[in-house]
Amino acid sequence: MTDAACRNTDRSESGSDLQKLADSVKTFDGTSRKSPIASVSEIFKEVADAYGGCVADFGDDAAAIDIGNGDVILFAADGIWGRLIEKSPWWAGFTSVIVNINDIVAMGGRPLAMVDVVSSTDSETFKEIFKGMAEGVKKFGVPVVGGHTHPEGEKSLSVAVIGIAKKEHLIRSDSAKPGDLVIYAIDVDGRTGPNSPYSFESVFSKTPETIRKMYEAPQIIGQKKLATAGKDISNPGVIGTLGMLCETSGVGARIRLADIVIPNDPEITIEKWCLMHPGTGFVFTAAAGKAEECMSVLRAGGMTAAICGEITANKKVIIENGLNSAIVFDFEKDKITGIRK
Amino acid sequence: MTDAACRNTDRSESGSDLQKLADSVKTFDGTSRKSPIASVSEIFKEVADAYGGCVADFGDDAAAIDIGNGDVILFAADGIWGRLIEKSPWWAGFTSVIVNINDIVAMGGRPLAMVDVVSSTDSETFKEIFKGMAEGVKKFGVPVVGGHTHPEGEKSLSVAVIGIAKKEHLIRSDSAKPGDLVIYAIDVDGRTGPNSPYSFESVFSKTPETIRKMYEAPQIIGQKKLATAGKDISNPGVIGTLGMLCETSGVGARIRLADIVIPNDPEITIEKWCLMHPGTGFVFTAAAGKAEECMSVLRAGGMTAAICGEITANKKVIIENGLNSAIVFDFEKDKITGIRK
Incomplete structure (x- = not known):
């Protein structure tokens, strides 16, 4: 797996197309299903405050x-x-x-x-x-x-x-810092899932050895402290999951659409990919000086890894395509899980 | 709470009534619902054998x-x-x-x-x-x-x-030995549950301090190694749960109906109690020399504890009432979970 699997074509969205993509990520049910988390967390907060020993909980x-x-x-x-x-x-x-x-x-x-x-x-x-x-x-x-x-x-x-x-090796979701680089690491060697057009599947035909090596990579990232934050990419997809990480970290991000890691399958457009569960995929944030080593570890595990943008202080998740840009989430008013630091 | 809460009256079953009780324990759905466990365990056995590190699993x-x-x-x-x-x-x-x-x-x-x-x-x-x-x-x-x-x-x-x-302090389900005494420890200071005639509820109106003290008692039993085996009493009830413990331990038991710990509520007959989830209740097995200290710890925690019989080698769970007796489970042919040592 190399970065060659990142396609840099077919992403000629106009400004209005880009806003449509941003809106679709914000409103599709993979993301909107996350909204009950804050109210759950609120109910347990009162009692949870009484107990120590829990380092990270709701939102991670x-x-x-x-x-x-x-x-x-x-x-x-x-x-x-x-x-x-x-x-x-x-x-x-x-x-x-x-x-x-x-x-x-x-x-x-x-x-x-x-x-x-x-x-x-x-x-x-x-x-x-x-x-x-x-x-x-x-x-x-x-x-x-x-x-x-x-x-x-x-x-x-x-x-x-x-x-x-x-x-000391934990990779949390709520610790991304302005200036960190955003890294996607995805196993793109797979196919659209057999049961849903919104899922991608890459492990079914791999050997246990290949899979275990891939899944050890994030553990090495933790041990070497190469990431400031990280999260597995689930139903909210590549951008929605980054959104959740930004929301709990109290930050924003600027993401270049052309640099998002995407499988090399003409059926999978970027619009579709942004709404898909990538199967095995992670988003990490890393200090500029550690991003290359972070990607090397992930690539050695068999994933495709690329820097696609950076973390910002302004609490907006913005996607960019050439000169166009569109706001996906503005956490001054939007919420995904509603869980904030 | 003292043993005074054990009623020794109203248990004048004839032989045929006793067999009816034995059959009801064996066939009611609180017990029969446990039957899928063995087939589940079988599916995972092949793969599970490949991994170490698991001390106790299905059946506990x-x-x-x-x-x-x-x-x-x-x-x-x-x-x-x-x-x-x-x-x-x-x-x-x-x-x-x-x-x-x-x-x-x-x-x-x-x-x-x-x-x-x-x-x-x-x-x-x-x-x-x-x-x-x-x-x-x-x-x-x-x-x-x-x-x-x-x-x-x-x-x-x-x-x-x-x-x-x-x-070294673990209390397992599969380690009861012939000759061990059977101890029931139940919080009988409660009432029939508000939503089901088959559940008893005793913690709702207790303070957190009282509850935590009660729930520390089994931990002390473990630390002092006072029990050879133990299990919390769940949907299969007092006898059905002992049955599960005997099944996984590869043993049987003889139980005196008159000595089973039961709440002091005329509405709760022994026939009914045997089909109820007691809320907070445990069955332990203990070597004869440790049974008294085991019960002291449980009583100090606020539970009613009594010896009601003993573990036998013959793989039959038998209830006795005076001169009458009836077989509830014969693990040479019956199964609850089907999980054997």
């Missing part, structure tokens, strides 16, 4: 719980959309592993184990979900160690994951 | 992951029945905290944090679930540190929990 990919010996336990949960389970229980199971492991890895952690809660009225769905999860377990080398099954109700799948990291 | 209340410094991280998940969310989202949230914390505490662990995955189409349900959880957080002193919300689909609630314990 995973919570980090200080266990007092220099280590933190990372802890996250993800649910899989019911519509994906209906379409393919196997892929729902497989995907549930990927998204949970991404949450731990994005923070520089080593995933340790997963548990699941699954509902379905038919045993075939259970079996397919678990077979998909088992395939994910094989690929990523992280075991499912327990869970809970409901032999009734609408099909649903929730997975929680734990991981471990040195506290 | 929580998985225990060895992090290599003498500590284990305990990790469990529980889902709340959809019908309970429909009846009262607040209680569903509150209960989700209790059942998760029970899973950690039953193993001698200290709960650290929870995460949740919640689905609902209406914001009122979200709010009530989270308010119930927040009340649980206050009572038990364990924070909710993250999660995932689905603004669509049937109402569902899954919670995962982590805890920590010294590896």
Whole structure:
């Protein structure tokens, strides 16, 4: 994988097209689904303030719980959309592993184990979900160690994951600083997902060895302290996820559309890509002096990595294309999760 | 709380009544719902064998992951029945905290944090679930540190929990030995739950201090190595849960019905109690020389504790009443979870 996979063509948006793209990122349901997070966080804030030991919580990919010996336990949960389970229980199971492991890895952690809660009225769905999860377990080398099954109700799948990291090696979402460079690192060696035009899939046909090497790269970034912040790119897509990182960090960003890492597939336009879950992808921010080494580590892991812009103080996420620019988020008035520092 | 709360009256079952009770415990859905666990465990077994570091997994209340410094991280998940969310989202949230914390505490662990995955189409349900959880957080002193919300689909609630314990202090489910005494420890100072005749509730009106003291008792049991095995009593009830412990330990038990700890409420007959979730209750097995000290610790925590029988080698769980006896489970042919040592 090299930067050759970044296409710099077909991005001749006019100013109005660019604003349309900005608006689509802001309003599509991959991003708007994040809005309940702040109200949840508010309800728990009053009681949560009473407890110490939690280094990072709502707004980050995973919570980090200080266990007092220099280590933190990372802890996250993800649910899989019911519509994906209906379409393919196997892929729902497989995907549930990927998204949970991404949450731990994005923070520089080593995933340790997963548990699941699954509902379905038919045993075939259970079996397919678990077979998909088992395939994910094989690929990523992280075991499912327990869970809970409901032999009734609408099909649903929730997975929680734990991981471990040195506290000083954590990569947080809320620590990007004005002047940092924005780096996208994505495994573009894949295809549009089989069950949704809004997902990209790159791990299914890779060997466990290739995958583990790729997923170790963010851990090395953490250990070498090459990033100031980072986040795995999920349903809000490449720009929406950067938006979440900027929102919790209390900063903005200027992003050059032409430099966003994108798969080399003519079917995947930049407009479409901005609304897709890239499967395996991360956004990091890094001080100018560390960005090159940061990208080298990510490329050595097999991802395509490129600098596409920088963090700004003005709390606006702006996309640029040549001389045109458009505001995607203005956190003086907009919110994604609503979680602020 | 003293043993006076154990009623020794109204248990004059004839042989046929006793067999009826045995059959009801074996077949009611609190127990039969556990049957998918073995097939799940089977699917993951092939891949799980490839990974070390997991001390206890399927069949125990929580998985225990060895992090290599003498500590284990305990990790469990529980889902709340959809019908309970429909009846009262607040209680569903509150209960989700209790059942998760029970899973950690039953193993001698200290709960650290929870995460949740919640689905609902209406914001009122979200709010009530989270308010119930927040009340649980206050009572038990364990924070909710993250999660995932689905603004669509049937109402569902899954919670995962982590805890920590010294590896040598772990209380497992699969380590009961023939000759051990069976101890029930239950907080009988409560009432039938407001939303189900099959649940008992004892923590709602207690102070956080009282609750935390009670929930520290099993941790002390672990630290002092007073029990050979233990499990929190959940939907399968007092006998069904002991059955699960016997099944995974590869043993049987003889239980005197008259000595089972039961709330002092004339509405709660022994037949009914055997099908109820006792809210806060544990079954422990202990060597004869340690049973008294084990009960002292549990009583000092505020629970009612009594010896009600012993572990046997013959893999049958038998209830006795005077001269009558009835087989509830015969693990030579029956299974609850199907998980065996």
